[in-house]
Amino acid sequence: xxxxxxxxxxxxxxxxxxxxxxxxxxxxxxxxxxxxxxxxxxxxxxxxxxxxxxxxxxxxxxxxxxxxxxxxxxxxxxxxxxxxxxxxxxxxxxxxxxxxxxxxxxxxxxxxxxxxxxxxxxxxxxxxxxxxxxxxxxxxxxxxxxxxxxxxxxxxxxxxxxxxxxxxxxxxxxxxxxxxxxxxxxxxxxxx
Amino acid sequence: xxxxxxxxxxxxxxxxxxxxxxxxxxxxxxxxxxxxxxxxxxxxxxxxxxxxxxxxxxxxxxxxxxxxxxxxxxxxxxxxxxxxxxxxxxxxxxxxxxxxxxxxxxxxxxxxxxxxxxxxxxxxxxxxxxxxxxxxxxxxxxxxxxxxxxxxxxxxxxxxxxxxxxxxxxxxxxxxxxxxxxxxxxxxxxxx
DNA sequence: TAAGACACGTGAGTC
DNA sequence: TGACTCACGTGTCTT
Numbered sequence: 001x002x003x004x005x006x007x008x009x010x011x012x013x014x015x016x017x018x019x020x021x022x023x024x025x026x027x028x029x030x031x032x033x034x035x036x037x038x039x040x041x042x043x044x045x046x047x048x049x050x051x052x053x054x055x056x057x058x059x060x061x062x063x064x065x066x067x068x069x070x071x072x073x074x075x076x077x078x079x080x081x082x083x084x085x086x087x088x089x090x091x092x093x094x095x096x097x098x099x100x101x102x103x104x105x106x107x108x109x110x111x112x113x114x115x116x117x118x119x120x121x122x123x124x125x126x127x128x129x130x131x132x133x134x135x136x137x138x139x140x141x142x143x144x145x146x147x148x149x150x151x152x153x154x155x156x157x158x159x160x161x162x163x164x165x166x167x168x169x170x171x172x173x174x175x176x177x178x179x180x181x182x183x184x185x186x187x188x189x190x191x192x
Numbered sequence: 193x194x195x196x197x198x199x200x201x202x203x204x205x206x207x208x209x210x211x212x213x214x215x216x217x218x219x220x221x222x223x224x225x226x227x228x229x230x231x232x233x234x235x236x237x238x239x240x241x242x243x244x245x246x247x248x249x250x251x252x253x254x255x256x257x258x259x260x261x262x263x264x265x266x267x268x269x270x271x272x273x274x275x276x277x278x279x280x281x282x283x284x285x286x287x288x289x290x291x292x293x294x295x296x297x298x299x300x301x302x303x304x305x306x307x308x309x310x311x312x313x314x315x316x317x318x319x320x321x322x323x324x325x326x327x328x329x330x331x332x333x334x335x336x337x338x339x340x341x342x343x344x345x346x347x348x349x350x351x352x353x354x355x356x357x358x359x360x361x362x363x364x365x366x367x368x369x370x371x372x373x374x375x376x377x378x379x380x381x382x383x384x
Numbered sequence: 385t386a387a388g389a390c391a392c393g394t395g396a397g398t399c
Numbered sequence: 400t401g402a403c404t405c406a407c408g409t410g411t412c413t414t
Contacts, residue, residue: 117349157309
């Protein structure tokens with residue numbers, strides 16, 4: 001307290017040194033960031049941040065539109081879900097009716113299917129290749145009181161992944177299949 | 193050195209005020225930027241910048257790939273003409289009509305799905321566990337002028353198997369997706 | 385206790 | 400000459 005003491009003469013200089021190092025890293029990061037922004041004129045700190053934000057939004061928007069376009073062509077899911085056997089849930093995000101042959105539009109990722117047999121659950125996911133994608137997914141699955149027995153990820157096409165997981169319900173598990181798919185989807189959307 | 197003059201007593205306080213304002217804007221920009229980065233844990237300044245850089249690169253990369261893909265698709269769609277959008281075939285075993293997704297009756301196995309992306313083909317099969325089942329399936333696939341890149345078989349439930357195969361079209365390959373599924377199904381039925 | 389992050393006030397440089 | 404932006408050293412708060 002008080003502050004009458006500069007603590008220690010040695011630490012004081014170490015402090016300024018550490019701070020100097022920190023500032024240096026930040027400055028360098030600013031430089032790196034600025035380099036990624038096309039058509040950037042003012043390289044003042046706030047402009048870099050502002051333009052980075054704007055550019056990022058723009059990229060996200062464009063990416064979404066492109067994905068939509070690509071997905072429409074490649075997937076065009078005309079999946080018919082009608083009462084396959086008994087336990088089957090299709091992630092059709094909006095539509096409610098069971099009879100609906102979900103014409104899946106918009107961004108279909110992650111596309112999730114789940115089936116159950118006694119205490120076993122099979123989960124199939126079609127999503128974009130993403131950094132840490134798989135571990136995140138496994139992590140989300142385990143959050144739902146499912147113990148993963150086996151998982152497999154197959155890259156297919158440019159940037160998509162087909163993931164198959166077999167898990168087993170723990171005692172605490174008590175969800176409907178539909179809720180499982182829904183919850184899982186919401187969880188995964190945080191990483192994508 | 194010097195420092196004898198604080199320039200003006202009025203300006204001094206205006207200076208600190210302006211600087212305070214500037215800092216405030218930067219901080220706010222940092223916050224806005226952080227909000228755009230998915231899966232961001234540490235919101236410390238340097239991490240925000242670093243992750244923003246990484247994320248931006250990732251986005252740029254994906255955007256480029258998507259654009260490339262879209263361009264390719266539109267070109268190829270000329271070659272395939274109208275049926276291009278039908279990149280998805282569902283095995284509905286007996287029914288003949290294209291529009292009829294018949295009520296799947298009796299023994300649904302093997303249940304086959306296929307998708308294609310350029311020269312890659314993804315095949316998903318749901319069938320009963322059988323002796324020599326997998327090698328037979330792979331064999332059948334290769335008969336169709338498809339070179340198998342990767343395959344995975346997951347047992348699930350009592351006696352069923354989920355098989356995922358990624359293959360690549362050889363030069364001789366020339367089938368529609370629908371025919372592929374149909375032919376494959378007929379081939380597999382000999383072993384089941 | 386020590387290591388790291390932040391905001392602050394301030395001197396200095398730029399257009 | 401103001402009105403800016405920046406880097407600096409420092410006190411403080413959080414792990």
